[in-house]
Amino acid sequence: MPIDAVLSQIDDQLPTAIDRLMELLRIPSISTDPAYADQCQAAADWLVNDLQSIGIQAEKRLTPGHPMVVGHIDGPGPHLLFYGHYDVQPVDPLDLWHSDPFAPELQETDGGQVIRGRGSSDDKGQLMTFVEACRAYKEVNGALPCKITFFFEGEEESGSPSLIPFLEENAAELSADIALVCDTSMVAPGVPSIASQLRGMLKDEFTIHGPRIDLHSGHYGGPALNPLKELSHIIASFHDDQGRVAVDGFYEGVHEVSDELLRQWESCGFDEDAYLSLPGFTRPHGEAGYSTLVQQWARPTLEINGMWGGYQGVGSKTVIPAEAHCKLTCRLVGDMDPDVLRERVRKHVEDRLSPDARIEWDQDLEGSPASVMNTDRPEFELARQALSDEWNREAVFSGMGGSIPVTRFFTDILGLDSMLIGFAQEDDAIHSPNEKYNVESFHKGIRSWARVLEKLAG
Amino acid sequence: MPIDAVLSQIDDQLPTAIDRLMELLRIPSISTDPAYADQCQAAADWLVNDLQSIGIQAEKRLTPGHPMVVGHIDGPGPHLLFYGHYDVQPVDPLDLWHSDPFAPELQETDGGQVIRGRGSSDDKGQLMTFVEACRAYKEVNGALPCKITFFFEGEEESGSPSLIPFLEENAAELSADIALVCDTSMVAPGVPSIASQLRGMLKDEFTIHGPRIDLHSGHYGGPALNPLKELSHIIASFHDDQGRVAVDGFYEGVHEVSDELLRQWESCGFDEDAYLSLPGFTRPHGEAGYSTLVQQWARPTLEINGMWGGYQGVGSKTVIPAEAHCKLTCRLVGDMDPDVLRERVRKHVEDRLSPDARIEWDQDLEGSPASVMNTDRPEFELARQALSDEWNREAVFSGMGGSIPVTRFFTDILGLDSMLIGFAQEDDAIHSPNEKYNVESFHKGIRSWARVLEKLAG
Numbered sequence: 001m002p003i004d005a006v007l008s009q010i011d012d013q014l015p016t017a018i019d020r021l022m023e024l025l026r027i028p029s030i031s032t033d034p035a036y037a038d039q040c041q042a043a044a045d046w047l048v049n050d051l052q053s054i055g056i057q058a059e060k061r062l063t064p065g066h067p068m069v070v071g072h073i074d075g076p077g078p079h080l081l082f083y084g085h086y087d088v089q090p091v092d093p094l095d096l097w098h099s100d101p102f103a104p105e106l107q108e109t110d111g112g113q114v115i116r117g118r119g120s121s122d123d124k125g126q127l128m129t130f131v132e133a134c135r136a137y138k139e140v141n142g143a144l145p146c147k148i149t150f151f152f153e154g155e156e157e158s159g160s161p162s163l164i165p166f167l168e169e170n171a172a173e174l175s176a177d178i179a180l181v182c183d184t185s186m187v188a189p190g191v192p193s194i195a196s197q198l199r200g201m202l203k204d205e206f207t208i209h210g211p212r213i214d215l216h217s218g219h220y221g222g223p224a225l226n227p228l229k230e231l232s233h234i235i236a237s238f239h240d241d242q243g244r245v246a247v248d249g250f251y252e253g254v255h256e257v258s259d260e261l262l263r264q265w266e267s268c269g270f271d272e273d274a275y276l277s278l279p280g281f282t283r284p285h286g287e288a289g290y291s292t293l294v295q296q297w298a299r300p301t302l303e304i305n306g307m308w309g310g311y312q313g314v315g316s317k318t319v320i321p322a323e324a325h326c327k328l329t330c331r332l333v334g335d336m337d338p339d340v341l342r343e344r345v346r347k348h349v350e351d352r353l354s355p356d357a358r359i360e361w362d363q364d365l366e367g368s369p370a371s372v373m374n375t376d377r378p379e380f381e382l383a384r385q386a387l388s389d390e391w392n393r394e395a396v397f398s399g400m401g402g403s404i405p406v407t408r409f410f411t412d413i414l415g416l417d418s419m420l421i422g423f424a425q426e427d428d429a430i431h432s433p434n435e436k437y438n439v440e441s442f443h444k445g446i447r448s449w450a451r452v453l454e455k456l457a458g
Numbered sequence: 459m460p461i462d463a464v465l466s467q468i469d470d471q472l473p474t475a476i477d478r479l480m481e482l483l484r485i486p487s488i489s490t491d492p493a494y495a496d497q498c499q500a501a502a503d504w505l506v507n508d509l510q511s512i513g514i515q516a517e518k519r520l521t522p523g524h525p526m527v528v529g530h531i532d533g534p535g536p537h538l539l540f541y542g543h544y545d546v547q548p549v550d551p552l553d554l555w556h557s558d559p560f561a562p563e564l565q566e567t568d569g570g571q572v573i574r575g576r577g578s579s580d581d582k583g584q585l586m587t588f589v590e591a592c593r594a595y596k597e598v599n600g601a602l603p604c605k606i607t608f609f610f611e612g613e614e615e616s617g618s619p620s621l622i623p624f625l626e627e628n629a630a631e632l633s634a635d636i637a638l639v640c641d642t643s644m645v646a647p648g649v650p651s652i653a654s655q656l657r658g659m660l661k662d663e664f665t666i667h668g669p670r671i672d673l674h675s676g677h678y679g680g681p682a683l684n685p686l687k688e689l690s691h692i693i694a695s696f697h698d699d700q701g702r703v704a705v706d707g708f709y710e711g712v713h714e715v716s717d718e719l720l721r722q723w724e725s726c727g728f729d730e731d732a733y734l735s736l737p738g739f740t741r742p743h744g745e746a747g748y749s750t751l752v753q754q755w756a757r758p759t760l761e762i763n764g765m766w767g768g769y770q771g772v773g774s775k776t777v778i779p780a781e782a783h784c785k786l787t788c789r790l791v792g793d794m795d796p797d798v799l800r801e802r803v804r805k806h807v808e809d810r811l812s813p814d815a816r817i818e819w820d821q822d823l824e825g826s827p828a829s830v831m832n833t834d835r836p837e838f839e840l841a842r843q844a845l846s847d848e849w850n851r852e853a854v855f856s857g858m859g860g861s862i863p864v865t866r867f868f869t870d871i872l873g874l875d876s877m878l879i880g881f882a883q884e885d886d887a888i889h890s891p892n893e894k895y896n897v898e899s900f901h902k903g904i905r906s907w908a909r910v911l912e913k914l915a916g
Binding site for chain 2: 032033034089090092093096157158159185199201203205210211212213214215216217218219220221222223224225226228229231232233234235236237238239275276278279280281282283284285286287292295296299301303304305306307308309310311312313314315316317318319320321324325327329331354355356365400401402403426429430431432433434
């Protein structure tokens, strides 16, 4: 079979594929921090050059933010739009990294060989599994089995501000039969997974202003309003003692998981003990009455991602600070509406402010609803077979706790269904210090995509 | 009268006295941050040279921390120990300063001319009022009217770790009839004040550890324990809805203010409206049922001075952080025991930790009980007369919300009573950005000390 030659080529060329990924990982393309804007340009340039080296017509497309990369190559089969993102999360706290986040290394671990570095898993490593599959396929067969449009974004970790206008302006060029996305993880090691439902996301950020200036805790301690205490009261009020979000109307649009889906999930290979013990938990800490998996895949959350105020330096400072800050995100499920929810969360906060406290909201934050994939399409069954062949284990349709808003925009703007296949592991530490990607994920990920392309070509 | 010539000399020499203070203010002697250790040495050296220029036998004395300055000069009257501190608070947040904190300036304001810069009020400016009074007295009279020991510390803003051992080792050299301290403020503009009771202080700091590593709020949001939420719950539990501290046993040793003292305080010139409106408050925010002044001078507090965890950078990061941090201080009154209280506060926190959360306490933090001055000593009445003469207004015995632990150590180790006279104003912004000292405070402060020395000499 022709696919065997492609798989052999992938095996033979793995070291050079890893070298290419290392090059991309060395570019610190942090999209949330404007200081790294040039590096985002550099990562886009690198991808354009790499696609061109395969014979793909590729270009960098400028936006008001970080650039997009778009590439085209023809083929006899259906037209696929492949999406990935080249931007990465910030690296702080830097002192918890055991090596330079942007000096990637191959390391031996108890779980096998890994590629260590920021973006190795999310999403540069995953993105390159598809690119390397195309390279090998073309090297062996001289052409690709499907028509493919490549679409790489550089703002995924910073809310994709340029994505909607870019999709709208380039809808014709980006149209295809189905979108493929490689930015998800496997339910468990060795269990190939197609993510069939994702949570949405709402981001918000606020500052509580108390006294006009920082005050001395001796001269003003007692009569003073302390914004750190104000903020703590508000954060503490977000959840009841059963772990439910206490914001009025928060659960509107949330649906209970069907018994049939629950049964599928129970047999999908999710290792609850491994999932909980990785961060050192002895139990799930979410809503009472829901399993760990349902808390992660099918229940909404309101999470504090950052809070700060007052003195953080060495030693002590007897200050009552003028300001307290909070960054939060909600994960959305079902039909929760991010715009309605934003107003409800803000009302909850504002209703609890003390007299003399003042609140200021960030104005530039986005929301996206949850997504459910159209698993009835024949491509899902073909991909399931391809993945099962590669991993010698039945592939599963899984839920996903994370948010990939692009799939919603593909539906709304391009009229495209998406299929999400990814090879990350729960312990990849994405968004954390010491992020890694298993060499097995990278290697078998490339092989998986080659098999999927072959199947989809028919 | 001989004092008139001294007062004239003080008036004539005010510009050069301001120049000398400016020199001292240019030395960034921040004691809490080890990076400024050399600058603390430099400030001590400057003071030794300045005392020597007056004819005082002065030396820098090394300690395991920042050095002490000790000086001696003889005189016919009683033996006074004068205490001040040359170290200053950190300057962050630096971006809220309108000028360089260590490039002091004379500025015209609606409230008159001020000296702007870190330490201008707390405590370099105040310390120098006494030194300049001695300089002028000696220049005019060739000698000082009292025997004086000068004792300057460089660790007041960082918990005075070297103070107790230094006092114990040098008790004989530092013995005197009474201690004078210039580190307090006036009850209201133009109202000369002798502080007769001060609150004590307890410092503590802790870290809550949640997950072993930072987690992705998509992959783990729901089942994960979030230490920011844990910390908020704990801080929110510190007070009840009447503003009382809810830590079990917190108020043990707290006494109600006597009716007689309350009457004195009510007529002491404290301007509640000005005090509250300076930071923008429309009401006091402390314990219900107590006046603003009593909340500040005679009630204990538990205040959060800093809290932080998670992402604080530009944009958003979907993280559930591994750690949350909190710095707190309690102000103590009456017979509250800092060691007992520390255990109670810690128990309160530990009793409220969720399973899977772990707490770590800072081990190097100190506490000091409240102080009540011995106002029956004749020196208090003499000083009250001297201050009333200078300010053309009856001087008052005031309470004080801040903590000056050194007075307690003078009592316990040297057997010395202290008298606290200071000229700071509530709006000096000590410990805050844009700290200032009124030129009037500096000028009339010097004149006040000259009159006090004259009176105490008898």
